[in-house]
Amino acid sequence: MKTKAFAAISLATLLSPAILAFGQASADAIKPVDSTADFSVIAKDPTDPTDPSGSLVLKSVPSFSFGEVKSSEIFSGFANKAATNDSTLEIDDNRLGTSDWSLTATMGAFSDGSSTTLSSDSALKFTTTGTLGETVDANIKGDGSSASIATGNAKHGNDVFAIKGTDTKLDMGANASAVLTKGQQFTSTINWNLSSTQPVASAAN
Missing domain, CATH: 2.60.40 (Immunoglobulin-like)
Incomplete structure (x- = not known):
């Protein structure tokens, strides 16, 4: 079974310390953003889909x-x-x-x-x-x-x-x-x- 996962860095980690030091960032700009990780189930490897429902x-x-x-x-x-x-x-x-x-x-x-x-x-x-x-x-x-x-x-x-x-x-x-x-x-x-x-x-x- 092959799986795929997705990950994202929250926007807060993209702000440099220098910007924060000037106090120019708003509360919304540093609010964490959610991401997802997911996978789907298959019965066999998609490169060999002889019986996609299993056997x-x-x-x-x-x-x-x-x-x-x-x-x-x-x-x-x-x-x-x-x-x-x-x-x-x-x-x-x-x-x-x-x-x-x-x-x-x-x-x-x-x-x-x-x-x-x-x-x-x-x-x-x-x-x-x-x-x-x-x-x-x-x-x-x-x-x-x-x-x-x-x-x-x-x-x-x-x-x-x-x-x-x-x-x-x-x-x-x-x-x-x-x-x-x-x-x-x-x-x-x-x-x-x-x-x-x-x-x-x-x-x-």
């Missing part, structure tokens, strides 16, 4: 890996299997006006991308706290239902959620009829949706 951006979303899972665990189901990696969720809100964003996520069933799809009775859970203070206690189910992840707390700026693998857990329901092979890999896609009641703030004058 709300989902800068990065996490991916999760849970390593190797025994076939017996897939058949009978498992709970609270920790992720093997740390990940990051990052939201940037530099809009004018109110910061009122909301983040949700959906997840489908795990599949090998070919012939085997596991039970949708699964859940991805993680906890974290953003750098702007939001607390997250996520529970994303594998049935495609929408899960609330985080809500803005009226603070602007770059909000980073560091998600530790030890704080990320996967639950999986029983898959007694699954046909499994050694080295088979299962993945699920997580869709993240960042929304706001005011996607574009009013531009500053």
Whole structure:
């Protein structure tokens, strides 16, 4: 943000001591005069006015890996299997006006991308706290239902959620009829949706 300030010396300081010594200056001539200093708000540098109203951006979303899972665990189901990696969720809100964003996520069933799809009775859970203070206690189910992840707390700026693998857990329901092979890999896609009641703030004058 660039600012401009204006300052002025009062007329009293422009009168020389010699003039005052002769007593020729009137009271009005040495009366102080007020000046002003001001600035206007912009969302971005005017040399780069791509989005003059600021922006709300989902800068990065996490991916999760849970390593190797025994076939017996897939058949009978498992709970609270920790992720093997740390990940990051990052939201940037530099809009004018109110910061009122909301983040949700959906997840489908795990599949090998070919012939085997596991039970949708699964859940991805993680906890974290953003750098702007939001607390997250996520529970994303594998049935495609929408899960609330985080809500803005009226603070602007770059909000980073560091998600530790030890704080990320996967639950999986029983898959007694699954046909499994050694080295088979299962993945699920997580869709993240960042929304706001005011996607574009009013531009500053």
